[in-house]
Amino acid sequence: MRLTLADSVNVTIDDTSSSIVYSPASSWHASSVPCSTCLAPISSIALQGTWHDGTHIIPTVDADDLPNNAVSPSPTPSTATGGDADKGKKGDDNDKKDGDDDDDDDGGKGKRDRSGRHRWRRRPRRSHLLPRQDSSSDASSNPFFTPNFDSDDAGFVDTPVSAQLSFTGSAVYVYALIPLGAAPANSTPTFMNLTFLLDSHPAGIYQHSGTASASGFLPSQPIFVQTGLPETPHNLTVQIGPDSVLLLDYILFTKTASGDAETSSTTPVSSSSGAPGAQETGSGTGSPAPSVGPGTSNLCV
Incomplete structure (x- = not known):
C-alpha cells in the first residue's frame, strides 16, 4: 500500500538569486562589486559570503551647490x-x-x-569665484551628492527603493545583516526603516538604530517572519524608507512538497530549485519560526 506524504520544505533564496527583483538597480549594490559609499561588513557573517546593499538616499547636494558653480555677483x-x-x-x-x-x-x-x-x-x-573643487571627488565621498536634481529642486522625484520576491508557500522569513554603529554626517546611513508588503497589503515594519558606542554588524538576523499563509502564490515586497539601509542576506520560505512513498518511509523530501541562488532543504514537519532580530518590529496580522 502506498500513501501520499506531504512534507515541508524550506527554500533558501540567496541575495544573488535572479528570483529577487531589486529596484531601482542604481540603489542596490552586490557585495561582490566595489562600492565606495556602501557599508562593509566582513563576508564571513553572511550566507555564502554575499549580501545586497540597498540604500534609500534623499540627495541634498547637487552640482549647483558646489563652489565651482558660483556666479560672479552683479554690480552694486x-x-x-x-x-x-x-x-x-x-x-x-x-x-x-x-x-x-x-x-x-x-x-x-x-x-x-x-x-x-x-x-x-x-x-x-x-x-x-571661489577656488574650484573637483565635484567628482565630492560625489565619491558623499552619498548625498547627485549629478541630477536634489531635494531642493522643483524637478526632484524620490524613487522608491525595494526588493521583491514571488513565491508559493505557507511561511516566509527575511534575513539581513544589522549595522550596530551610528552613521557620521554625510556618510551612508546605518538606520534601518523597512516596510513589508505581502500580496500588496501591509504586513509589518522593522526599524533599528545604531549607537555611537557600538560598531560592526550582527550576522544574519530574521527581520521579518510570516507563517500560517495559505499554500498559494504570494508576492513579498520590502520597502526601504528614506535615508535608511538594508543589507539583505537571504529570504527563506516554506512550502509543501508532495511525493509517493511507502508507509514505513519517514525520509523527508529534499531537492534543489532550478533558480540560481536558491536551495531547498528537507525539514520534515517544518522549522519553528525564528524570533525577529534586534530592533523594533511590528507585524500586521
Missing part, C-alpha cells in the same frame, strides 16, 4: 531714486568729454548727485 545697484540712476550710467562717460553732466551735481565729477548719494559707477570686472 544704485541707491538713487527717480531718474538719477539712469542718468548716472552715462554721466561718468560723457562728463569727461563735454564737461557737462545731466544731473546738475558737483560739476561733472560724476560721483554724487545733489542728494549726496552715490550714483552707479562702472567698476573693473573682477572674478569673485
Whole structure:
C-alpha cells in the first residue's frame, strides 16, 4: 500500500538569486562589486559570503551647490531714486568729454548727485569665484551628492527603493545583516526603516538604530517572519524608507512538497530549485519560526 506524504520544505533564496527583483538597480549594490559609499561588513557573517546593499538616499547636494558653480555677483545697484540712476550710467562717460553732466551735481565729477548719494559707477570686472573643487571627488565621498536634481529642486522625484520576491508557500522569513554603529554626517546611513508588503497589503515594519558606542554588524538576523499563509502564490515586497539601509542576506520560505512513498518511509523530501541562488532543504514537519532580530518590529496580522 502506498500513501501520499506531504512534507515541508524550506527554500533558501540567496541575495544573488535572479528570483529577487531589486529596484531601482542604481540603489542596490552586490557585495561582490566595489562600492565606495556602501557599508562593509566582513563576508564571513553572511550566507555564502554575499549580501545586497540597498540604500534609500534623499540627495541634498547637487552640482549647483558646489563652489565651482558660483556666479560672479552683479554690480552694486544704485541707491538713487527717480531718474538719477539712469542718468548716472552715462554721466561718468560723457562728463569727461563735454564737461557737462545731466544731473546738475558737483560739476561733472560724476560721483554724487545733489542728494549726496552715490550714483552707479562702472567698476573693473573682477572674478569673485571661489577656488574650484573637483565635484567628482565630492560625489565619491558623499552619498548625498547627485549629478541630477536634489531635494531642493522643483524637478526632484524620490524613487522608491525595494526588493521583491514571488513565491508559493505557507511561511516566509527575511534575513539581513544589522549595522550596530551610528552613521557620521554625510556618510551612508546605518538606520534601518523597512516596510513589508505581502500580496500588496501591509504586513509589518522593522526599524533599528545604531549607537555611537557600538560598531560592526550582527550576522544574519530574521527581520521579518510570516507563517500560517495559505499554500498559494504570494508576492513579498520590502520597502526601504528614506535615508535608511538594508543589507539583505537571504529570504527563506516554506512550502509543501508532495511525493509517493511507502508507509514505513519517514525520509523527508529534499531537492534543489532550478533558480540560481536558491536551495531547498528537507525539514520534515517544518522549522519553528525564528524570533525577529534586534530592533523594533511590528507585524500586521
